[in-house]
Amino acid sequence: MANNQQQELLQAVQFLRLTIPRMSNLAIPITPENYTVWYEYSSGVNLDLNRAIDDFLNNGVEFTPEVNRELYDTYIPATPNGKIAGVQGETEQIVLDLLNEIKSMHEGAQKFTGTLESSQEELKNNPSISSVSRLIANLIDETDRVKRVNSSMERKLTAMKQEVSILKTDMETLSVKSLTDQLTGIANRRAYNGAIDRFLANFKENQCEFSLLMIDIDHFKRFNDTYGHSVGDMVLSFVAKKLKNVVKGTDFVARYGGEEFVVLLPATDYEGAKTVGQILCDNVAQTTLTLDEGDKKVLGNVTISVGVAMVTSEDDAASIVARGDRALYAAKEKARNCVVGERELPL
Template structure:
């Protein structure tokens, strides 16, 4: 973790503990997690709820904080996975029951055929033959009915399993997306970056990483409100995603920071992508949706690093973070690559001025 990221995380932690202390709420892990999440601003609905409480002159009580935690942070992904698992288990049990019934009927039918074979070895009267034929016909119809039920169960199971697979895919997709910006979240970033590093190390193909930080976001957020701030975050996320392609991955890193993982892209290509994103963000004029008030334009700073054979995810991110820090201190609204660090004197890193 770079000094800049450490200081940012420490600031969130201090803000969370301050809220716990001021509200007289015990610093249990789940309550700390809730207010730490509030401090980062990554869950806009949660922030709006807590901001409303503060605006009304109240402080969140322990009971209210527990309610908010259960509503916003107690993940329903596991519950949904459990539901899918239960449905899958029920469907498999139904198929097993149908197969068992079919096997029982088949065994009985086989026994009837063997018995009939034995009977036919003896001389039978016409009446006995008629009774034997009637018994075999009834057994055959029972066998047909059982097979039809098995076919119905298998057909139904095929449709149910396809629906369950879709549900599992939906749960997985939701668990990998940032709820506000609808681009990859930190979990998805960690997995995607690890895979990109593994592939680059094995093939020798280039890999670049781009860090993006919205300039003066806190001031903008405080001035125009969190809803407008959320609009800015969505705009930057959309702009970043629309300017990458193929196997590239756009993710929200935390707060007002974003990351783009750029496989098969060398430093020169990554800088071009970063410049395109920077110009696209700067070109967009913001409107406050509630009033159509023109809020001007926003800018962002960029740090670009390339993968080295000795890199892991942390070292690559730290180097991009130093580049981002250099871009901030070189005037913001610019792209700095690691090859420029020496020229700009940005070899170190400390807390960033947003």
């Protein structure tokens, strides 16, 4: 592997080790956008970005979501997700190359050490000519030196391998976090955007039909206004868990935004999707929520409304969601705690 690849790996490890602790110390969420900003800051390649962040740090500016968004929008080029994926892909390739070299160098070092040890033993046992003795002594000294070098090399390679493993784990953790809603633990909007693109591509290439459920928590604002946002968060997590427990296999559930969720059901026709929607409604509504405070205050039953849409040959990511949303709004206007499919709507 070329020296510049080794240098790239070492730099990637160094930048990663600087980036995540800095974000953690400043209480900055590790999102793809925030990570891109602070990775570039750590690398020092974006001078304007570094000057802006240094000014903020020197003046005690708090890195609020608004400040983070401003930094990202102002100083990061317009292809962030691709850049993150590219950095990760390049790093992973460097990691693979390095691991292969570690294996080869380690095996070569062991073989060379074994050869030297055999030669050393043979020379020690056959000192037949005095003039050769000095050569033997020198060879023994050189052998010892090479053995020490090899031992040092192996220690360095082992340490580097550990660094690579840490880097790989950190990148995998970052990738998972970037696709996970931190409150509910299910997939987030970014993960959904990738999923709907895959579902649509599979439909157009392989005719694999799927249905979509748009889901909204009924009277969610009332929970927030009456009991506070912490209870609202509890309700969101409760509904997310119920949805996750019902969907199976290759079904996909995500938090779409606010109190709205989305479910993708592969190989599920319109009527089947309505059935799943009703099961979700029933599972959510059957549990009475309570607060774990002294007398266990009863919050009541949470309900959801569901809109159903099925993919068509004309669909893109926006159109199928729009139809699902129309059906969802009809369900909320109809009675709430119910399922309405797009075919029930007036043309």
